[in-house]
Amino acid sequence: MTATFPAPxxxxxxxxxxxKPEEYxxxxxRLGRHPNKAxxxxxxxxxxxxxxxxxxxxxxxxxxxxxxxxxVGPGENAGVVDLGDGLQLAFKIESHNHPSAVxxxxxxxxxxxxxxxxIFTMGARPIALLNSLRFGSLDDAKTQRLFQGVVAGIAxxxxxxxxxTVGGEVYFDPAYAGNPxxxxxxxxxxxxxxxxxxGASGLGNPVLYVGSTTGRDGMGGASFASAELxxxxxxxxxxxxxxxxxxxKSLIEACLAAFKTGxxxxxxxxxxxxxxxxxxxxxxxxxVGIELDLDKIPVRELEMVPYEYLLSESQERMLFxxxxxxxxxxxxIFHRWGLQAVVAGTVIAEPIVRILYxxxxxxxxxxxxxxxxxxxxxxxxxxxxxxxxxKAWAWTVDALPPCTxxxxxxxxxxxxxxxxxxxxxDTPTIASKNWVYRxxxxxxxxxxxxxxxxxxxxxxxxxxxxxIPNLKSQIPNPNLxxxxxxxxxxxxxxLDPYEGAKAVVAEAARNLSCVGAQPLAVTDxxxxxxxxxxxxxxxxxxxxRGLAEGCRELATPVTGGNVSLYNETVDSQGNPQPIYPxxxxxxxxxxxxxxxxxxxxxxxxxxxxxxxxxPESNITLGGSEYLATVHGTVAGIxxxxxxxxxxxxxxxxxxxxxxxxxxxxxxxxxxGLAVALAESSxxxxxxxxxxxxxxxxxSRRLDEVLFGEGGGRIVVSVAPAQQEIWxxxxxxxxxxxxxxxxTVTSSxxxxxxxxxxxxxxxxxxxxxxxxxxxxxxxxRLANYSPNxxx
Numbered sequence: 001m002t003a004t005f006p007a008p009x010x011x012x013x014x015x016x017x018x019x020k021p022e023e024y025x026x027x028x029x030r031l032g033r034h035p036n037k038a039x040x041x042x043x044x045x046x047x048x049x050x051x052x053x054x055x056x057x058x059x060x061x062x063x064x065x066x067x068x069x070x071x072v073g074p075g076e077n078a079g080v081v082d083l084g085d086g087l088q089l090a091f092k093i094e095s096h097n098h099p100s101a102v103x104x105x106x107x108x109x110x111x112x113x114x115x116x117x118x119i120f121t122m123g124a125r126p127i128a129l130l131n132s133l134r135f136g137s138l139d140d141a142k143t144q145r146l147f148q149g150v151v152a153g154i155a156x157x158x159x160x161x162x163x164x165t166v167g168g169e170v171y172f173d174p175a176y177a178g179n180p181x182x183x184x185x186x187x188x189x190x191x192x193x194x195x196x197x198x199g200a201s202g203l204g205n206p207v208l209y210v211g212s213t214t215g216r217d218g219m220g221g222a223s224f225a226s227a228e229l230x231x232x233x234x235x236x237x238x239x240x241x242x243x244x245x246x247x248x249k250s251l252i253e254a255c256l257a258a259f260k261t262g263x264x265x266x267x268x269x270x271x272x273x274x275x276x277x278x279x280x281x282x283x284x285x286x287x288v289g290i291e292l293d294l295d296k297i298p299v300r301e302l303e304m305v306p307y308e309y310l311l312s313e314s315q316e317r318m319l320f321x322x323x324x325x326x327x328x329x330x331x332x333i334f335h336r337w338g339l340q341a342v343v344a345g346t347v348i349a350e351p352i353v354r355i356l357y358x359x360x361x362x363x364x365x366x367x368x369x370x371x372x373x374x375x376x377x378x379x380x381x382x383x384x385x386x387x388x389x390x391k392a393w394a395w396t397v398d399a400l401p402p403c404t405x406x407x408x409x410x411x412x413x414x415x416x417x418x419x420x421x422x423x424x425x426d427t428p429t430i431a432s433k434n435w436v437y438r439x440x441x442x443x444x445x446x447x448x449x450x451x452x453x454x455x456x457x458x459x460x461x462x463x464x465x466x467x468i469p470n471l472k473s474q475i476p477n478p479n480l481x482x483x484x485x486x487x488x489x490x491x492x493x494x495l496d497p498y499e500g501a502k503a504v505v506a507e508a509a510r511n512l513s514c515v516g517a518q519p520l521a522v523t524d525x526x527x528x529x530x531x532x533x534x535x536x537x538x539x540x541x542x543x544x545r546g547l548a549e550g551c552r553e554l555a556t557p558v559t560g561g562n563v564s565l566y567n568e569t570v571d572s573q574g575n576p577q578p579i580y581p582x583x584x585x586x587x588x589x590x591x592x593x594x595x596x597x598x599x600x601x602x603x604x605x606x607x608x609x610x611x612x613x614x615p616e617s618n619i620t621l622g623g624s625e626y627l628a629t630v631h632g633t634v635a636g637i638x639x640x641x642x643x644x645x646x647x648x649x650x651x652x653x654x655x656x657x658x659x660x661x662x663x664x665x666x667x668x669x670x671x672g673l674a675v676a677l678a679e680s681s682x683x684x685x686x687x688x689x690x691x692x693x694x695x696x697x698x699s700r701r702l703d704e705v706l707f708g709e710g711g712g713r714i715v716v717s718v719a720p721a722q723q724e725i726w727x728x729x730x731x732x733x734x735x736x737x738x739x740x741x742x743t744v745t746s747s748x749x750x751x752x753x754x755x756x757x758x759x760x761x762x763x764x765x766x767x768x769x770x771x772x773x774x775x776x777x778x779x780r781l782a783n784y785s786p787n788x789x790x
Contacts, residue, residue, distance in 0.1 A: 008034050017044030023375055030369050038306040038355070038363045042370060045273035045311055046280060049565045052374035055531035056563045059544040063558040064551050069520055070559060072195055075285075077118040077269060078188075079559020080195055081521050083590055087462055088190035089482055090124035093132075093183055093525045093586040095564040099241070100182040104149025105156070108182050110243040112157040113315050115186040117269040120252050121318065123196040123259045124188030127445060128460045129158050131168040131184050132486040132525070132584045136177030138428045138780045143172070146180050148781065154184070155439040160245035161252070165440035166448050167458030169486055172428045175494075175580040178569025183525040183562075185486055185586040189462060192259040198268045199285035200347050205265055206327045207279075207290055207345035210258075210334050211251050212316040213300040214275075216308055217242045243315040247339070251316050254337040261333075263326035270317040276310045276370070278319040279345075279353045283367035286321075290367070292345035293356040306355060306362035321347060379531060382538045392495050395635035397621055403702050405759040410630060417674075417706060417753075418764045420630055422772050424671045424707070425678060427629050431776030432682075449481055454683065455599035456511035456667050457485040459591060481594035483517035485587055489670065490580035492638035495623045497542035501583050502641045505550025506712060507669060508587040513650035514665040514714060516597040516657035517589030522551055524561035524585050529568045529578030539581040540565070547583055553643035556587060596658050600666035601684030607663060607744040608723050609688060610730070611673070612649045613713035614642060614737055616700055625670040626707035639710025645737070646712050652733050653714050661722040661729070668713035674706040674762060676715050677741075678751055682770050687749035690742040694755050702761065706753070717744060 014024045017040055027043050028034055035043065049055055065073040071088060072080035078092035096111025112129060119126045131154055136143040158165045163186070200207075258264055266286065268278040275292065283290045294309045304312075322330055327343050334341035348354070353370065355363040366373075384390075401409045407416040415423075424430055437452035449459040461481040487508040493500030509519040524547060529536040551558055568578045591597060602609075621627050622636020656662035664684070668676040681688050692705060718726045730738045745752075751769065753762035 009040060017041055018048050019044050023047060026375070030366065036363065038310055039365055041307050041311050042276045042363060042365060045276055046370040047374055049563065050272055051277060053563050054375045055377050055379065055565060056526065056540065057376060058378055059541055062544060062548040064548065065557050065559070067521070067555065067557040070557050072559065074558065074560040076197055076560070077121045079521065079523055080122060080190065081559065081588065083462065083480065083482070085477060087480065088195070089588060090119050090122045090188040090190060091186065091523055091586065091588055092118045092560055093185040093486070093523045093584065094118065094562045095525050095527060096182045096184065097179065097527065097564050097567055100150050101146070101180055104146045105153040106242050108150040108153030109157040110241040110315055111182055111184045112154055113243040113245065113248050114271050115184045116161065116163065116248065117271065117318070119186045119188035120255055121196065121267050121269045122188070122190070123192030123194070123256065124190045125256060126163045126186055126188045126252065127447065128187045128458065128484065129163050129165040129184065130458060130484055130486050130586065131165065131182070132488065133168065133170045134176040134181035134490070134579070134582060135172050137174050138172050138777065140177065143177065144781055150180065150182055151436050151439055157243060157245045159441040161249045162444050164442045164444045164448050165437070166442050166460060167452055167484060167486070170433050170436060171490065173490070173580065178577060179567045179579050181527050181567070181579065181582060183486070183527070183584050185484070185523065187460070187482065187484055187588065189464060191256055191464070196259050196264060196267050198266050198282055200266050200282040200288050200290060200321045201286045202265055202321065202324065203288065203347055203349050205324050205347045206322050206343045207292060207347065208320040208322055208327060208330060208341060209297055209344040210318050210320060210341045211339055212244065212247055212314060213298045213340060214309060214312050214317065215300045215314045216304065216312060217314055241313045241315050247316045250337040250339055251318070254334045254339055255318065258330050258333050261329060263323050263329050265321040265323060268319045270319060272313065274311060274313045274317070280367050280370035282319065282321065283351065283353055284371035287351060289348040289350045289352045289354065290345055291348050291354040291356065294362065295356070295358060296342050296344040298340040298342060306357045310355065310363065379537045381541050382534050386535045386538060389495065392635040393637050395622070397701055397704065400631060405702065405755070405761055408703060417762050420707070421674050421678060421762055421764060422768060424625060424629060424675055425769055426772040426776045427625065428777050428780065430625060430671050430675060431772070432774045433777070434774055435777040435781070449594045449597065450515065450599055454601065456514040457483045457517065457589070459483045459515055459594060459597055461594050479593040479595055481591035483512050483515050483589040483591055485511040486584055487511060488582055488584040490582040491623045491628065491634060493543055493583060494580040495636065495638045497539045497581055498546040499640055500638055501543040501546025502550040503639060504583055504585045505547060505554060505556065506641045506643070506646050507667065508585045509554045509556060509646065510650055510667045510712065510714065512587060512589035513653045514667050515591070515599070516654055517591045518654065519554060519556050519587055519589045522556045522558045522585055522587050524558060524583060526561070526563045527567055527579065527582040527584065528565050530566050530576065536578060543581055543583045547585070550641070554646065596660065598657050598662060598664050599683070600680050601664055602680050602686040602688065602717055602744040603663040603684065604719070605686065605744055605746055606720055607717040608720060609690065609715065609717050609741045609743060610738060611713060611715055611741050612652060612734065612738050614645050614711040616705070618642065618711040619704060619708035620710050621704055621708050624672065624707060624709045626672065626703065642712065648734060649712055649714060652730065653716065656716065656726065656729070661718055661726045662716045663719060664717045666715045668709070668715060670709065672707040672709050673713065674753065677753070678769050680715060681751045681766060682773050685747050685766060687745040687747055687766060688742055688751050689745050689749065690753045692753065692755055693739065706761065
């Protein structure tokens with residue numbers, strides 16, 4: 001589109017708001033005039049990718065979003081699923097990537113605060129937090145600073161507000177050196193009679209501003225989150241918000257109390273774009289307008305102008321529409337909790353957002369122009385995969401040195417399989433994240449059933465703290481619990497976005513099944529580079545296609561999520577350095593009885609160990625942690641997902657756990673079979689004697705057998721007394737697609753992996769494995785100094 005109106009703003013001023021020249025021309029056309037500074041800022045934040053998904057919305061339409069348990073899908077503050085007996089779970093995932101890159105502590109902390117508000121805005125009490133984090137190499141001083149700051153920020157906010165952080169994942173890769181990812185997921189149990197939604201209604205109803213005061217912090221955060229990072233991004237520190245978790249705790253209690261009165265018509269968190277977003281989205285969703293007087297807004301800074309009011313992202317603020325005549329009832333509740341609460345506006349018939357200031361009109365824009373009828377870009381998809389992918393797919397294992405039972409030559413030196421295993425256990429991506437989760441209070445509220453590091457998914461029991469009106473009985477099932485996980489192998493997605501994204505969904509469901517939970521639904525966080533570049537858009541489009549297929553295949557509808565694009569660092573030469581495409585899936589599952597779950601640790605000497613898995617033809621070194629860490633190569637075709645197998649194997653695992661046959665279960669993920677066995681041994685402080693049935697004409701390389709990934713494999717252990725019934729069940733449901741591997745032994749015996757012709761592949765002590773596994777991150781941070789370069 002060609003601009004046909006003389007712009008009172010310079011191209012630089014327009015670009016500073018994150019707008020393109022053709023978008024500015026469209027604004028002028030819609031308004032029939034040029035916008036003023038405040039209005040330009042409003043369009044800038046609301047037409048950013050962060051708020052309106054102008055590049056991703058067409059792709060998101062292919063996601064399945066309905067199902068028998070889905071009560072609220074995409075479009076609201078959070079998704080809600082039905083857990084049965086009147087219990088309802090709200091959950092959502094959001095990113096705070098760019099703020100965390102320039103101010104890691106506050107960026108991560110306010111990310112936690114924001115996702116919690118999405119949950120309790122629906123009328124749900126937050127019961128758990130998870131996080132999905134990505135950083136560069138932990139050997140780099142800048143990464144160490146970012147990593148420690150982000151973890152401290154998450155711990156500070158979650159611990160202070162009193163919501164347990166029960167699980168998550170952390171990856172380290174040079175692809176994230178300049179642009180870390182901070183994705184936070186929250187779960188909440190509905191406490192209100194009705195789910196609180198955000199669409200305004202009722203002409204003449206008062207609009208209430210509640211919570212904290214408004215300042216200049218977080219200015220333009222939505223636009224900042226929709227642009228590439230550069231060396232100048234440190235100048236954007238004012239775009240990073242500052243949070244107060246103690247005030248948020250009061251806000252949680254006040255909001256839930258207010259919702260229970262029935263006096264609240266609609267509620268909206270003031271997150272990205274602050275007052276602009278909350279007024280325009282509430283008006284647009286309700287098909288009405290909102291008039292708001294900035295002179296009524298409580299402030300903490302002097303001489304603020306409308307532009308600053310409207311773009312401020314000060315934290316812990318909400319906007320309510322109340323039933324007329326009941327506003328004082330709500331104001332009194334918030335005052336009792338020491339919070340601000342004022343009538344700042346009114347619902348009007350004309351579908352506009354009208355902002356008043358000092359007796360005049362500071363801004364007046366059609367609500368739909370800001371929140372619904374926003375720019376939409378249908379970009380052209382590459383007809384062929386990009387050159388980098390084709391080149392990577394051409395890689396085969398023939399490029400690796402030959403290997404024997406003794407080991408493999410790496411960089412001219414022979415490394416035993418013991419050495420390789422210990423190297424992988426010492427890799428920060430695989431190693432224990434105990435340095436991280438020990439900073440989190442994962443036991444607050446006293447409902448955490450499995451502690452972090454103990455299983456493939458978190459489990460939290462569902463114990464209402466307050467009476468819930470919809471319950472058929474106040475404790476319908478005292479043993480009911482919810483399981484949750486966040487997952488994504490970004491290397492798989494980089495190498496093949498479609499197949500890699502399918503694998504993300506499959507692994508998330510597999511992790512829930514490994515604790516005995518039935519997967520229910522998904523919230524996703526799509527972290528990608530620039531969609532304006534052909535490769536970036538190809539990665540995004542193909543990954544969305546894979547996620548959609550995976551969610552349909554495993555009957556886990558998408559209830560909402562977040563899109564974070566432009567995750568690129570611009571180096572000093574102006575060259576973009578995009579992250580790996582990282583579509584994080586947060587998945588929740590239902591546990592009928594938390595007494596019938598299991599973790600990944602071996603339980604007792606003599607237990608029998610089994611592998612549920614597809615034939616070895618489905619196992620590959622392509623995209624594996626072994627290939628990247630040991631051989632310094634990121635290439636190959638990543639694992640392919642067989643959804644028929646995933647459904648059958650996961651059902652068998654869940655049934656085995658529910659019946660009490662399976663005593664431990666662990667997904668084979670990064671590092672393959674050998675690492676999965678090692679982790680179960682380390683966590684249980686018990687050894688294992690494993691025999692791999694390799695034929696004399698074995699065509700598979702030993703490193704593929706030990707460290708290859710894929711195949712939807714699960715390692716389980718069963719008590720000897722249950723062996724016969726378990727094997728009969730396996731034969732009936734999986735045919736030949738399982739094998740008995742060995743038995744659990746004492747801790748003194750360590751982990752031994754042998755072949756049927758008595759060749760020793762691995763023989764390593766629990767102590768040696770544990771030292772590498774538990775000390776990997778701590779050791780790398782030991783020499784960190786805040787004054788280190790970076």
